[in-house]
Amino acid sequence: MLNKEQNEKMPLFLEEAIALANEKMNAGEGGPFGAVIVKNNQVVGRGWNRVTSKKDPTAHAEMEAIRRACKTLDTFSLEGCEIYSSCEPCPMCLAAIYWARLDALIFAATREDAADAGFDDDVLYQQVALLPEQRSLLSKNVGRKQAQEVFKRWKEKEDKMMY
Numbered sequence: 001m002l003n004k005e006q007n008e009k010m011p012l013f014l015e016e017a018i019a020l021a022n023e024k025m026n027a028g029e030g031g032p033f034g035a036v037i038v039k040n041n042q043v044v045g046r047g048w049n050r051v052t053s054k055k056d057p058t059a060h061a062e063m064e065a066i067r068r069a070c071k072t073l074d075t076f077s078l079e080g081c082e083i084y085s086s087c088e089p090c091p092m093c094l095a096a097i098y099w100a101r102l103d104a105l106i107f108a109a110t111r112e113d114a115a116d117a118g119f120d121d122d123v124l125y126q127q128v129a130l131l132p133e134q135r136s137l138l139s140k141n142v143g144r145k146q147a148q149e150v151f152k153r154w155k156e157k158e159d160k161m162m163y
Helices: 004-009 012-026 061-073 091-099 111-116 122-128 144-156
Strands: 034-039 042-048 081-087 104-109
Touching: 012 034, 012 042, 012 061, 012 081, 012 104, 034 061, 042 061, 061 081, 061 091, 081 111, 091 122, 111 122
Parallel strands: 081 104
Antiparallel strands: 034 042, 034 081
16 A cells, blocks of 8 residues: 555556555455556546457556547547656557657656566567567568568558548
């Protein structure tokens, strides 16, 4: 439990993300992670880890919050929003936060705290930095010419919506 001094320094929305993590973990919905997305001081998306309950390895708290916020705001861009997460996001969630164009990320626990609890994402951080042929996951580059044709048509498409 936080003491009064620590509680006063923690943003209210971060408290909510931590409480969400605790509540949904205790309910058996997934791991101990929660996230809240805020725009103009209003919550527009909440998420909690649902990997095991949804049987979906991408159902992390931040991913779920991003999906809900985008649905609430009817957009794919979350510019003007910030995300409060109970823990430092994994590489997948961090990438999604960048893709969603969130203005800020505020988190509580660190990746080291998560690793201590059995959620060690360090191998992912290391693998992302490697060239495809150096990764532990077999990665082959095949069909590039055909895929480049699709990109060529995309560049020529007049009614495309950039994101």
